Amino acid sequence: MGSQSRSRRRRVERAHWEWRLVGEEEGLSSSFPQAGPGSARRTHTRVPAVPLRGPGLPPARLEPLAANMAAQWLEDRLTCAICLGLYQDPVTLFCGHNFCRACIQDWLGRSEKVCPECREPFPDSAELRRNVALSGVLEELRVRPASDPGLGACCPRHGRPLELFCRTEGLCVCSVCTVRECRLHERTLLDAERREREAQLRATLEVTQQQATQAESQLQELQQRSSQIQSSACTLTSVISGKFNRLLQALEMQRNLALRDIEVAKTQALEQARDEKQRLQGHLEALSCCDHRIHNLLEQLDDRTFLQESQLLAPPGPLGPLTLPHWDEDQQLGGLKESLSQLCALLLEEGGHPRAPAEAADFGSMEAPGPLAPVASLVCPLRRKLWQSKKAHRMYYRNLTFDPISANRHFYLSQQDRRVKHCRKPRGPDGPGSFKLWQVQCAQSFQAGQHYWEPGARDPTLVYLPCHFLPARLPRFLAPRG
Template identity: 25%
Template structure:
């Protein structure tokens, strides 16, 4: 607004500078309040320009003029600041170039200086466009990063809920399995207590029979004693005449069996190594599974059993977090047992399942990409699909089998680099891989069938180490 008239119209006639706190006289002339006061202190109270006298000792402020002057001064200060900003702080020249090495504006003198002499430069106009474009890309990249971070933040919140559900479900399964163990122990305890009770009743019955026999014998002996005592009271000749019969009766009254062995309860039979024998019986009933499935790696379309020893495929995916360990592309899952040196084996019951892959994979196989199950990709597997058995080599080999096995034994000899597949029913070899393993392996399973694949438990043998 103030640029519509010359700057001299905003200058005080006394100090010849921009008005400071201007006052307005009745003659329409304006002066700085301080300048006017100084003039009046030295002479008459009159206008320094037209000499017209005024009666007011304190003329009013010219507010409109003061606002314009303050705005002009502010613009001047901004202009000077901008000019300083556009000038080199070292040489005072305008910043017309942009150093592409140091990423800063420079003047033409800087270009010839030692600091920038060998640096590539461009005009600030071109550099401005390039910098804006680069920053726009940075903003785009950061916006994408922000979007990803928000996604991770949401996923993390969802994972907290999933972890809580996992903990509750795991605790529920633990309680269920301990309840089964408690039930087995209670049954075993009841059986053994009943055995003791049964033996107690048997021994007591035997002792009662023994006491009954002894009571009869006691009466018989007492009668014989009484009879002999009566004979002793007879006359001498009568005693002699009846002596033989009396003696025969005394001899015929013999003592019963006094063998008391085996009448007590066989405590040792019930107590010896009781915990060990109960443990052996528990092992016979619960078994041991050499491979347990890892639910954190299972594809969302796989449903795992509560004891993590079997699974089947469903078209309706479950709600689970998108964690890095999980297979995302196909219906795969691995066991939690890491296979390193030594020999390992497990048996998988395939049953009616006609679409599966079994074997081992390298621990580092990617979980978020779709790759071929080949040895060069870290897969050593046997496949059943479309009624054909295939060894998943490069390319796959179609295998001929005399019958379709329902249980497949997977054998791994890590040190020899061998992975073998055997028909568990008759130990017939189906196929064997030979390779060199460079990292640990994991049991591998794949299926797109609603019929389950199940890892068969093994019988546990308890042996004693004698030193």
């Protein structure tokens, strides 16, 4: 125990003195050359120690370096030997060493029960006692702020002023760090690093200001575009609502007219049927009366009476053909279709919605996509032509089917060979008459005349509809290879 006390006393005495490295500022280097002219020399200067003040006493007036060294010494004395941090709930063993309560409990639970520093055994029945004085010092250090702002500008490793900047570590270092920890690192002066960082920050500031200006311009343009879309949407909503309201009114009127025509036609047909029914019922009554008189004559026993009454018997006339009431559904639907066609034509001829000249000029001058153009003004003429063409060629309509023999092996036919679908997986090897290309031929052929059919496709980008006169041989580009 005597040797341990002497060793501890020597460590305390060394902590109260500072070893300074004194050399020429321009002669600092990453190594210590031999003594010579202009080279750094190692000298040791003793600085008298200043006793530490306890809690509640006025702080001692220390030089910045000496005060920092004293704080460093105090921090070393208040450091746990297990976790290397400040004590947390410090406890004292029988040997006098202090540790964090959690650290020493974990140590004693995982290894033999001895002190981590002096290896003195720790009895099993002993309890860990809290060090009240040390806990008070730690609490005072935690709640007391740093009184001298200059102490924060010293190196935490050596206590010297921070004079250089280490770019490798990104930290401010002292002159001792440059010859020890940061000996092989890239270093520069603080003001030089500040000037470079200021230039970078100013460049970044210019970029951010430009981006902010550009973002504000884009935001304004987006707001204008949103306002234009809102106005166009309101106009379209009003126009479409008006069109559909007129369409609904016209449809309601046409519905009433169609129902009235159907009711009139039904009344006429039913009256005709009723007249025909009365005629047939009267004829049945006349036939029944004639049958009754004939039966009575047949039962007559007197010949003279039979002959006289038989001459007076007049059978009813012929029945005549049945006159069915006239009722033609196609005629009724034909008139309705004609009315609807005229109604759609009148509706489509109204064109698109009106737009203000200023708004149209603004839309035309912008580089962004233009406003919502009225679809009816572009599509309706073509739609009317197709409607008229379809109506004119309805009599030439033909329902075509595909020839499965000529279909490419990637084509699958369905719905009675009226639908074809392309798949990546082939359905089998090529047949003797199948196309090598993605083609399929219709099974029907026409010698002359006009013929009309309507193809449909879900993906029209790959549809090709050739129509050729095919003699005994197929054209070269349609003939299957091989």
